[in-house]
Amino acid sequence: MPKEEWLTGSPVGFHGPWGTTYPANLRLKAADIDEAGWMEYTANLHTRPLMPDYSVRDMTAEDRLALYRFLRALGPAGTKAPGFLPPGQRPAPPYLQLVLPPPAG
Secondary structure, eight states: OOOOGOOOOOSSEEEEETEEOOOOOOHHHHHHOOOOHHHHHHOOOOOOOOOOOOHTTOOOOHHHHHHHHHHHOOOOOOOOOOOBBOTTTTOSSSSEOOOOOOOHH
């Protein structure tokens, strides 16, 4: 992937029982928030599936700050991700259909 596209999210949705979510464009988020705001945002991050928000919350403050500075150095690029679609709404392609396994027993 070219550097110009790093961390710009994706228009490919993840569709499952929770609805449809899309990978966020972190470069636009970092361009739209100051350092203190980023630290607060990432310390309290709670997102919908499939983003592993706990991984960001569990980062050290030093690592979260380094991520912010890296994103700012890359600069804004790309477009904002499509918005969340609630359960029952079918997304426009492209998307990945994620199916939960049946209950055990």
